[in-house]
Amino acid sequence: MHKLYQWFDRMDRRITAWMARYGVMLLRVSLGLVFFWFGLLKFFPGLSPAQDLATRTIDLLTFGLVPAAVSIPVLAGWECLIGLGLITGLFMRATLLLLFMQMIGTITPVFLFPGEVFTAIPYAPTLEGQYIIKNMVLVSAGLVIGATVRGGRVIADPRLVRATKSL
Template sequence: MHRTTTTVEDAVRRAQVLLDRHSITLLRWSLGFVFLLFGALKFVPGLSPAADLATRTVEALTFGLVTGPSALLMTATLETFIGITLLSGRFLKAGLAVLGMSLVGIMSPLVLFPGELFPAGPTSVGQYVIKDVVLVAGGLVVAAHALGARLTRREDVRH
């Protein structure tokens, strides 16, 4: 039985090393892919299921100063920029700063349009906004890492 325990412990240690080395990078890439894809969809009329919501959100947040196609173009450009910086790692802090500012717009439909997103349960666009909670959390982890935070094992953390 001792051999099995050692084998399991070795496998756990190898998994810890792999996760420590690669998990934040994989999270950054996956977030980058999502932002790039959803941003690129907004450049093509009719492809993004959230185009109308994004447009109305920007219009509301800018008090009507940025409207219609300009609001959608701004959203598409910001999301695409965020995606490229996350995927490439170049200008990462700038991309994370834009992501941080964009979080207001990303989450505000929950406050601005709750009845529309959840009339008797979540609509498909409401579900789209709910998944943004995961993007926010992932973005916070990537930002913390980019600013110098490091993963620690529980036994390494002192209370």
């Protein structure tokens, strides 16, 4: 039984070390793929499920000064830029700034169009509402990635974590 425990412990440490080494990079690339994919869809009218809500939100936020023929391609390009920045790991500070600015914009329909975002306010979201609420995960992923932009890392060894806390 003791050898089995040692084997599991050794495997757990290896897996945890692998996750610490590659987890943030995989998070960054997968988040980038999501942004690039969703941005790309917006270049093709009717393919993005969020297009109508995004159009009306931007129209309201810009007081009707930016027509949909301009705002949606700009939003599409913005999301593709975020995606490319995350996938390549280049210009991360600028990429994360664009990401957080875009996320502020995506949450505004909750306040501007609550009747379309919820079937029963505030606990039963529509499909569009679910689309917006899942952005909390994207923001959280951006925060984790942002914590590593200046060289921060995930540390798998709890002894090292305890040692750094005493600094």
